[in-house]
Amino acid sequence: MKNFNYQAGTKILFGKNKINELADEVLTYSDRVLITYGQGSVVKSGLLDAVKTKLRARDIHIEELGGIQPNPRLTSVKEGINICREKNIGFILAVGGGSIIDGSKAIAAGVDYKGDVWDFYARKAIPESAVPIGTILTLAATGSEMNGGSVITNDDTKEKLPINSELLKPKFSILDPTLTFSVNKWQTASGVVDIMSHIFEQYFTPDSGTELQDSLAEGILKTCIKYGPIVINEPENYEARANLMWASSLALNGLTGTGKMMGDWGTHMIEHEVSAIYDLTHGVGLAILFPNWMKFVLNERNAFKFVRLGKNVFGIDEGEDMAAATKTIDAIRSFFNSLHMPSKLSDVDIPAEHFKTMGEKACQFGPIGYFRRLNDAAVTEILEMSK
Ligand code: NZQ
Ligand code: ZN
Numbered sequence: 001m002k003n004f005n006y007q008a009g010t011k012i013l014f015g016k017n018k019i020n021e022l023a024d025e026v027l028t029y030s031d032r033v034l035i036t037y038g039q040g041s042v043v044k045s046g047l048l049d050a051v052k053t054k055l056r057a058r059d060i061h062i063e064e065l066g067g068i069q070p071n072p073r074l075t076s077v078k079e080g081i082n083i084c085r086e087k088n089i090g091f092i093l094a095v096g097g098g099s100i101i102d103g104s105k106a107i108a109a110g111v112d113y114k115g116d117v118w119d120f121y122a123r124k125a126i127p128e129s130a131v132p133i134g135t136i137l138t139l140a141a142t143g144s145e146m147n148g149g150s151v152i153t154n155d156d157t158k159e160k161l162p163i164n165s166e167l168l169k170p171k172f173s174i175l176d177p178t179l180t181f182s183v184n185k186w187q188t189a190s191g192v193v194d195i196m197s198h199i200f201e202q203y204f205t206p207d208s209g210t211e212l213q214d215s216l217a218e219g220i221l222k223t224c225i226k227y228g229p230i231v232i233n234e235p236e237n238y239e240a241r242a243n244l245m246w247a248s249s250l251a252l253n254g255l256t257g258t259g260k261m262m263g264d265w266g267t268h269m270i271e272h273e274v275s276a277i278y279d280l281t282h283g284v285g286l287a288i289l290f291p292n293w294m295k296f297v298l299n300e301r302n303a304f305k306f307v308r309l310g311k312n313v314f315g316i317d318e319g320e321d322m323a324a325a326t327k328t329i330d331a332i333r334s335f336f337n338s339l340h341m342p343s344k345l346s347d348v349d350i351p352a353e354h355f356k357t358m359g360e361k362a363c364q365f366g367p368i369g370y371f372r373r374l375n376d377a378a379v380t381e382i383l384e385m386s387k
Helices: 018-027 047-056 074-086 098-110 185-203 211-233 238-251 266-278 282-297 303-314 321-338 355-362 376-385
Strands: 011-014 032-036 061-065 091-096 133-137 149-154 159-164 172-175
Touching: 011 018, 011 238, 018 047, 018 133, 018 172, 032 047, 032 074, 032 098, 047 061, 047 091, 061 074, 074 098, 074 149, 091 098, 098 133, 098 149, 149 266, 159 266, 172 238, 185 211, 185 238, 185 266, 185 282, 211 238, 211 303, 211 321, 266 282, 266 355, 266 376, 282 321, 282 376, 303 321, 355 376
Parallel strands: 011 172, 032 061, 032 091, 091 133, 133 172
Antiparallel strands: 149 159
């Protein structure tokens, strides 16, 4: 295990009616708030009105930015930055899924920055200050509610790029599982795949001596495998929604990645290229790509890690290493299929046309991946395997 510093950073308020504590939390930071939200789910559910009522009751000034799209765009971010500057906003409250939270983090980072906020994503600058943000999570998937990551799409250049900064960790996140009851089957399943993929990215690394982290990772995977099918059939099953919501946060808040050099993240980088061009739901892209990444990187030296996963998570306990590893990958594919996730890019109407460009763009800052380094030709091959 490597040395590490770890600070979770985000206060979690978990459970039914935790929104009752919202105003106190917000007032710790400011009484001038920008509420950000998406394309209508929080209006329809009544959550937005409930939030505004709670804040107004405590004389908190509110500005709003709605309409943030899935795969959030730079244009919404710039709109948010302008509102914050013009209205002297001291706190940003993201109400929604990962896209809303990511967009809000970009706004937070951009307010004091003199240049173009895209500079952070293009690796030309690093955020040095940020407006504090808080979240009310409505979809269990990205972990953005408890980490410093933000992924933004630049429509002009068709790039979707990530940043990560301690400054962007939400100060608090309200996790009320009942707020996820209304998420449809497709988004719910995508969320489960995303959570599992975050675990895979940090599980498949060349590090050793991280038994605790790997066991925690397996526990989170087993939770997803147990409750994923239940929420698809019973969207209002509180226990299932609650377990998945907490799994979302724990899968990408640093917990399972500590003590390792870094995560792999190759599959995420590839998926971001696909969704940058085709606006695909993130978890759907991962469901298609991850088993193919696994097949591509598997070899006799690293097979033991797949064997361990197969044994501890899927109960696969037979055959020599390469055969057991392949069975494990097949079990992951079958599980994704059982959630009605597609297996091929052609299933979601994505042709092979831009595979080469995606490979080049994924590697624009150099080879990607840590479990196995991938150059642009390797990325293109994984996309070919996924077509
Ligand atoms: O826009 P609204 O109307 O709110 O509808 C959303 C959207 O259509 C809907 N939804 C959310 N909560 C709902 C709901 N519908 C009904 N009831 C509810 N309670 O779901 C749709 C998808 O929402 P979105 O926020 O896009 O989903 P998700 O949370 O999966 O976020 C995906 C984005 O996060 C990025 C992805 O790349 C993608 O852009 N990621 C961010 C990460 C991070 N910051 O750490 C890591 C991830 O790996 C990922 O890359
Ligand atoms: Zn993800």
